[in-house]
Amino acid sequence: MRAALTVFRYILLGDLRYRSEFLWSTLNPLMWILPAILMVHFGLGEGLQSGPGTPVNYVAFFLTGAIYWNYVEAVWSLCFYLQEAMEGGVLEALWATTVPRVALFGGWSLSKLFSVTLQSAAGLVLVVLAMVGAPGQALAPVTPVQAAQATLAALASIVASYGLAFLLVGLSLVYRDVESIISMVGNAAPFIGGMAFSVTLLPLPLQVISFLFPFTWGLDLFRGIVFGSPTILAPAGELTVLVALSVFYVAAGYLGFVYMEKTARRCGLVAH
């Protein structure tokens, strides 16, 4: 725990050293989704129309997707810290310390989750304002069971992200320059997971792939509970699929990481 907190503090100090970078990064999640919000805002009646399948409150719909994805991405993108250490030539030294790998990953992801929470605060305020400010579109009352389901959906998605993160870290160790693969996964996931639209609009082969991603189920369930939007399966069924996929991803990801780390050490690749 102390090691994880030390890594967290080290990253935080780096963020404070480059404050302008940190402050600008707080804008990015909102800036990313704003074009979609403005597209629908200005496009309604001029080429776009609301229908039975479209969410009533599109602002809250888009913002929720963006915030949800920020948290998921915060965890799996911890492999970027490994890439930075590799490019900076400090990875071997870091790997040779007695800090457990889990503590290292914990510290990296904790710092990212902390940043994302600060960055998402403005987005969360906007979601609430969008829900309260639009007449007849306020949040439906959520029962304790639904609140527990929504919380579990968000947590299971974050846990599943660790599985993907373990795998990407392992790949980085063995193949070094996997920035392209990481970037491809990072770009594919919001698209396949339906961050800004319903995955049922995707062509059938991509729908099948999207159903293998835990994030698809997590986001669909979360939106279903919070906005009352139609879900792919019944909430209980979606939660079961999500938890099962999360367990599978974490187990497979960790085993993959252990195997690839051993390979990297045996072949002397950590320093390259």
Place this chain on the structure above:
Amino acid sequence: MYRIRYPATLANLGISPFLIVGPYLMAARMWGADPEFQLKVAVGLILWYWLSQFFWIVGFGLRDEMWEGVLESLLVVPRPLCPLMLAKFLDSFLVSSYTTATMLVWFPVFGVPVRLLPAQAVVLLCTGLALGALSVLYAGMVLVVKRAGAFGSATQEAIGILSGMTFSVSRLPRPVQVVSALIPLTYAIRAMRAVTITGSLSAARADLAALVGFTVVVAPLGWYVLNAAYARARRQGTLGEF
């Protein structure tokens, strides 16, 4: 050579751009966008991606070399800064053309219409020059502040929004339209939409003139800022480190 050495980079460039712009197009489809609306959005997103490539390769590229520890060595050789920046500009142009071509392959799969015309090449050329000039300004900033990645991302998004990449800038409030008029991407998107829909270059004459005018004014300014930043970094001895 680097891109050939790591073919995954080329594969990524062939897939990722569509994945980045795809959510906006699918969202438009969710709201029942007609083919012309989808085409307009697709044009805006493609050109915004051009801006992104120029920003990262020409503007932020210097930071990559700094991070890898080769910038100082590159800049102390008795060669002017010009060939290095020109090489980055050409790389951006080639990469942007490649990503555009691959996006055009992906679009029909997702029901987005594609219309190819020779006149579009003229618009792309003018766009590349104007965005290259703007990116040189950003490169100067990168040399000064070092870590300007988040600023670069936020600026790209802001420029995309102000240029109407997913809607028409005429729908923005009047004071915001004044700001939009200062951005080259606004003219590039408007010109490309006009050429794509009418099929004629004459429909975009005024916007193309604006793009050329922007290049003529901003290229020397960007060059001055970059050289000033370079001289400052040399004076302070910060070329090789953060």
